[in-house]
Every structure is written in C-alpha cells, then in structure tokens.
Amino acid sequence: MATKITADQIRHIYSHFKANQVHPGKWPAENPVELILGAILVQNTTWTNVQKTLDNLRPITGFDAEKILALSTEELQELIRPSGFFKNKSKAIQSSLQWFQDQNWDFDAIATRYGRHLRNELLNLHGVGQETADVYLVFIFHQVHFVADAYARRLFGYLTGTEFKTYQDLRKVVEIPDDFTTQDAEDLHGYIDDYGKLHKNPEDFDQSFFGGFDL
Template identity: 45%
Template sequence: MDLTLHGLYQKLLNNMGPTHWWPADSKQQIIIEAILIQNTTERNAEHASQLIKEATGYDFKKISGLPAEILEKLIRPAGFMKNKSRAIRTVTQWYLDHNQNSQIIAKEYGEDLRSILLKMHGVGPETADVFLTYIFDRPQFIADKYARTLFAQLGIQGLSDYNSLAKLLSALPEPFTYQDAQEFHGLIDEFGKKYLRRKNFEHSFLAGDRLILPED
C-alpha cells in the first residue's frame, strides 16, 4: 500500500495511540534532555536528567551558576560530560539572554533560527531540529536513526546519515501542525523500539507499505 507522509503518521497513530512525546514538565527540561541524549541511551540520559532536576529543578539560572565540576558530575551518567556541560551552559545562557521566551526568539530569528542554533557548541542538526519542534513549536521533521531506518524499510533510498534524510524532508507539509510533528517523532521512535531495533519490521502493521514523499 502506498502511503503519503500524513498517511504514515495517521497509520502509526491509529495503530499505536498517542505517545505525548516529549514527556517533560517544561521547555527547559526538554532543552537539557535533548543535549543529554546525544550519543547515549535513553536510560543514561534520564539518569543524568534526574540528577540535574534534583540539584536545580531545571532552573537555568541555577544551572548557569553551578561550578563546572558539579555540573559535569551531574552529567556523568550520560557520558561526554565536558562537552555536554559546555553545550548546556551555552544553550541555557543564550535562552536566559532571551528571557527564556521561545515565542519571542522564534519571531526574532525567523527562518534563520536553525542556522543560529547550529552555531552553538554541542548543537548538531538533530538537536537543532528537536529544539525547533519542541521548544519553538515548528512542524519540523526529526530525521533520527529510527526515522531513517523506517523510511528505508518503506522504500526510500540513500539514507546514509542525518542530513541525507533532512535534505529530502525538513519542514513537514500541511496539514501537519507542530503538535503533529512532536507526535510523529514520538510514534516513529516507539515504532522503532518495537519493530526496528529487534529487526521485526516484517511482522509490523507497516510491512508491505511504500512511502511516497512530497516533491519540492
């Protein structure tokens, strides 16, 4: 069966139900966790996130005031503690400098926002797209590993790295809203954990389907 992009989203949603992803109490928490999750497991990132929560309540002013060795110790379970510490300091200070107002930031930078984010230490394409989707409420597509693996199973060729899919699909087309973009990311990752990580795609409800991406 041929599926449009929105058709794929609806089929995932109908078969799996909403994920309500990203599960967090604040945008500040999402910013921290989006950096912590880089190059580690979800479990390790959650452990470090909990330590930061206990120490600071995700208060960016408290985080920016932590001595370097303390912040690195909190981050340690997620690995790459020096690099991630610097990234967290950079992004949190930038967010503080903009009064932690995501709507004003989005309006100020407009279409340049992604390139601004990419200039920050520790913010690569995937993290930038997570920020656009979950912090700045844009219908961005997050071309993570599960998305690339799923799209390859659905017949999309040449997905060698993050940018290879991001070039094909960046902003999601209408009728996607930013809420749909958030849910789509969660659904793809949950599908990936169940069917792709265990190489069980042929037994999934998407087996035999083919994805048709929108043309530019």
C-alpha cells in the same frame, strides 16, 4: 538515494501510525529547561543514561536555568557523567541555557527576531547539531519540522529501500505537508521513536503493522 518522500507519503505514514499505534510518545520533559537538557544529554547514549543524569540534576537544580548556570563546570560535569561525553555536553548545556537566558526565555520574541534564520542561529550554539536544533524548533518553538533521527532513518530506510546514513540524507528528501500542525509534527516524532524502540531490525519491521505497507 530516494528523490523525494512526498507530502502525501508523509500523510499516509502518519495516518497509518494513528490507525495502528494509538498514543504517540511525548517528549519526557516538564519544562523547556528539562527538554533542553534531555536533547543534549541523549546525544550518543541511551535514554536510560539520560534519566540517571536527570535524576542527579532534579533535586539540586529543580531544572531551573539559573541554578544550573550557577554550578561550576566541574560540578555540572560530575552530575551529567552518566550520559557520557560529559565535558562537551556540559559546554553545550551552558551554551544553550545562557543563550535562552540572555533572551529572557521569550520564545515568541526569539522566533520573531531570527525568523527563517532561527535554525542556523541554533546551530551556532556549542554542541547543538541538526537533530538537537530540530528538537528545539519542534518542542520549544512549536514549529513544524521533521526530526530525522536514527529511528526515523531506520524506518524510512525500510519503507523506501534506501539507506539514509546521515541526518541530512533523510531530512533533505522529506516534504512536510503544508497543512501539518505543530501537534502533528510532535506526534509524528513520537510515533516514529516509539515504533523504533520496539522494532529494531528488518524481521521486526516485516512482522509489524508496517510490514507490506505500500508507501
């Protein structure tokens, strides 16, 4: 297991992305509700299936939390069926939306209320695991965190020669630079995911702009 991926190494990777992959991917959401939906729905499926689900929800709810919460569980499950695991995901959607609704969607107040315990509070929500919690922190609360998703684990596995089997395996060894901004955190995630969608195996990696990269 890699001992640490240092802040300097993260800066080096980030700079290499910026020099070779001009535009980082953005999370495809127009408001926080749509982002929450996407973060939950994408668990254990492809974004193609998520998009089908969002296309089901958009005309009926307009991604309005009150309208989604007003749906019966059965109605919600039928709408999100394309994303799979619809029973568990319906509970997760209801749990997250109700939690934010109860706190008036005031993200600054929520962050102040929970402080450094915010991540643990998010992890207590039904269906919110480490990846979803970190996505909320980066893209809703605009905090600096590292999203150690499958694309990140694969890339850092190539770069370090270490297999990161779980989310925590990678997350615990990454040191985020102190001077990283919230935009840097969002862009790094976007760069990694866009790269991962195109480079899916060691051969792709070797032929990419990270082939021969000196970490």
